[in-house]
Amino acid sequence: QLNVIIRSSLQNLREKIDQLKDLLLRAVSTRQITQLEGDRRQNLVDDLLTRQKQLQASYKNEGTEPDVIRSSLMTGGVKRGVTNPWLLEESEETRGLGFDDLRQQQRRIIEEQDAGLDALSSIISRQKQMGQEIGNELDEQN
Numbered sequence: 001q002l003n004v005i006i007r008s009s010l011q012n013l014r015e016k017i018d019q020l021k022d023l024l025l026r027a028v029s030t031r032q033i034t035q036l037e038g039d040r041r042q043n044l045v046d047d048l049l050t051r052q053k054q055l056q057a058s059y060k061n062e063g064t065e066p067d068v069i070r071s072s073l074m075t076g077g078v079k080r081g082v083t084n085p086w087l088l089e090e091s092e093e094t095r096g097l098g099f100d101d102l103r104q105q106q107r108r109i110i111e112e113q114d115a116g117l118d119a120l121s122s123i124i125s126r127q128k129q130m131g132q133e134i135g136n137e138l139d140e141q142n
Contacts, residue, residue, distance in 0.1 A: 013052050020045050
């Protein structure tokens with residue numbers, strides 16, 4: 001029964017994080033918040049997603065196993081007290097992720113960047129339009 005509660009709670013957490021991501025993307029694209037604030041909030045959502053993945057891995061007892069496997073591959077075997085420099089440089093966001101997970105994360109980041117570029121493009125085109133209107137008004141006044 002406890003497993004069912006944990007599994008449903010983790011699923012609920014994942015759904016809530018996805019809702020946050022969607023709402024944040026909408027808020028940035030409709031310019032309800034600034035791009036800087038959107039980036040700050042996106043970092044917070046990414047932290048939540050990382051923690052959710054860590055909880056999921058802990059629930060499945062997969063938390064430290066990938067590090068041990070990587071360590072044994074990089075150093076020629078698991079050695080006590082020897083730290084692997086390759087693991088030290090891996091970021092929290094990518095630790096424990098497989099190739100497919102990394103690819104999905106890259107796609108998500110590219111989609112977010114595309115949405116940000118679309119928002120920036122609309123802002124710049126609006127400024128261009130305003131500049132042309134100001135120029136027309138100046139010509140008319142002259």
